[in-house]
Amino acid sequence: MKTIILCLTFLFSSLVFAQTHSEVAELLKNKGLQDLQAYELLKDLISSVGTRLSGSEGYEKAVQWGKKQLELAGADSVWLEPVMIPKWVRGPVEKAEACVSGKTVELTICALGGTIGTPKGGVTGLVIEVHNFDEVKALGEKAKGKIIFYNRPFDRTKVNTGEAYGGAVNQRANGAIEAAKVGAIGVLVRTMTNALDDEPHTGMMRYNDTIMKIPAAAVSTIDANALSAMIAQEKNVSVTIQLSAKTFPDVPSFTVIGQITGSEKPNEIILVGGHLDSWDKGTGAHDDGSGVVHSIEVIRLIKFLKLKPTRTIRAVLFANEENGSRGGRAYAAFAKNTGEKHLAAIESDAGGFLPRGFGVSTDSIRFDKIRSYSSLLEIVGTEKIKKGGGGEDIGYLESLGTVMIGLNPESQRYFDFHHSNHDTIDKVHPRELEFGAIAMSILSWVLSQDGI
């Protein structure tokens, strides 16, 4: 006990003298690691709210939760910024069967976000396996009435799994459009992951108003391999897809905002943020519960240490990143009209794993300035400052000249869980999560003091 009292005494007494960036960084690190409050917040979000798809009751609960937590974290002001968000509902049915030589094999699938549903009995057609859009185009007439099965896997040799995702995700995003162009009636897409398991991952897909809308579902990697093997063995494999997904009219909702108002330059903003919505599978613990609690924890840590930022540090919990980016767009429109200057925005939307650095999109002068903080960030192993980065939500601030910064956590495990039932809190490590919040606190603090 004596040791604890001594430690606390040292902590508080050092606040008086803590002036240099590295002293503040040390205090933020120690307080964060002692309390591990980001994890406590995440546990609370998951247990009291759960999934938070735009337009769902869960998302509305999350708005109230976010507001309350920003208040509890000590934000000087907290408000809700209105935004109309889409409402897509998966419904109870998502089922697929392959039929080969009279035998029926069930495939583990899930509806892709935004897909239309099928008629009650589903859509049935012979299935054609492809790996890219050139192969789809080359099918021409042969694709008519068929189900197109996109089966290009992640490139495992990519060190950063985000790059592997980037190299495969056009199948999910635009696969239905390209397949419909040649007359296909449905789409199955191999799940976007390096993992080999029976869990399909959802995620956004698009339609084009001038092209027929056809249903689209993700198939687990195990069943993608199984289907591919069936097709290799037998020419005529047919698939039936049944989906009950439906899109409803947009609904009104909110992005949640809380800030520590700058003591000298309140109209200059350093933004930290993540997105409050999640997919409807799993609980969005990593995506993007982590970004949400990172942002709230930045406010808590800075307030707890009684630090007074020169410029405003604002936490933004964006609405609807997953299927529409309405929160990001609306926030940028709001930012344009406030007369405030958004100097920099730091987004956390790549999971709650150990952060190794930040990706920065800006001119070379400002990039170099941010890179000069690398030695400061080294105390929490977050010193890799790379060119390029940001986030979907803050991306809409680009036209305002805002420096866009993305937190870069370790990527190896992220796509094992991403957009699936596996994205649950047991995959998040309390200390790894906290490091992200500490790194964002340090960077937002120095930017609030030095400007950029």
Add this chain to the structure above:
Amino acid sequence: MKTIILCLTFLFSSLVFAQTHSEVAELLKNKGLQDLQAYELLKDLISSVGTRLSGSEGYEKAVQWGKKQLELAGADSVWLEPVMIPKWVRGPVEKAEACVSGKTVELTICALGGTIGTPKGGVTGLVIEVHNFDEVKALGEKAKGKIIFYNRPFDRTKVNTGEAYGGAVNQRANGAIEAAKVGAIGVLVRTMTNALDDEPHTGMMRYNDTIMKIPAAAVSTIDANALSAMIAQEKNVSVTIQLSAKTFPDVPSFTVIGQITGSEKPNEIILVGGHLDSWDKGTGAHDDGSGVVHSIEVIRLIKFLKLKPTRTIRAVLFANEENGSRGGRAYAAFAKNTGEKHLAAIESDAGGFLPRGFGVSTDSIRFDKIRSYSSLLEIVGTEKIKKGGGGEDIGYLESLGTVMIGLNPESQRYFDFHHSNHDTIDKVHPRELEFGAIAMSILSWVLSQDGI
């Protein structure tokens, strides 16, 4: 399929031209990430062998397994190096109860490695909580007949959990000696972890031949907190500890060795290694199954790519790191007598998590040379070359002038599992594990070519 054939063709054709270090590094990375064989090996070790405590049947199975796997990996020669190893057996009983105000509370404990057993009914005494050896010394006469409860937790503000372990582990290692010096009859030690759970972790403890041997056990962090709270509330808390542990005479066994013999300087050795033994709790998946499969995978990757190292690359699966280091000592004695020169030794004994770099113990000239490979190691994110490092097993080579190098993986999760039932294969990620093997392959390859 066409893509795969093209890739393979490219892979093999490029072997002919792959001469530069960075070309070789790229090939090692791609092959490793495509196959993920380190994980397949680890799965096989865990399922076909399991735990491997020195002196157990499991360890003897592991010796045969290691020999076979090094042969399958393509080593030019494989042999067993004899060594006498200790045999300590936990036995079926490890139980503790606290008695407070007539009420009995069970504590979750496990015997520390090397402890003596207790008499059948256990040892019973009033318990005194301490946090360091100064407090023990200050007890003086008061300690007589008591149970000493060491309860200094990990320092959570340490970024590297290995440092937190280093700051707490003397309680486990020397706690029984210090407590016996003042007449205590038994020792309970708070589990060495940042995690708060009900899992006690074992690990080595020491006796001193001139001081009474008293029984020593680890208590889970949850029950350490509970016991501490009892003591704070009531002065007279007694504890009974029952252990059935026993030490038997040493038994003969082996360290397992396999190598790719150097084409030009076969007597100059670049060693890669881990330890083949594990504790008897969990399955030693991280500690040190990971180091074992890392080392075998180095051999496999280099042989698969048909690389011909100038100097010998030798994989050593050391016996008995956990409770005696006999393998490391015996290997150093062997190395002294062979007339070979051990230029460098790379040990992996800090888990199969994503590696961030290497710790190097050598003079500054050779340190700078190894640091110059940082840019090469960056392709797998293992570029942090730090001063200081090595490993328990290779440490005995120091007097031979060997450069000692330790693989440094992420440390956040390691002590959640370390030496406990939680160290199982589900905690190991196939890609994270493989990165360690690739990084060791790259470094051992360049050292085999350039010397040091």
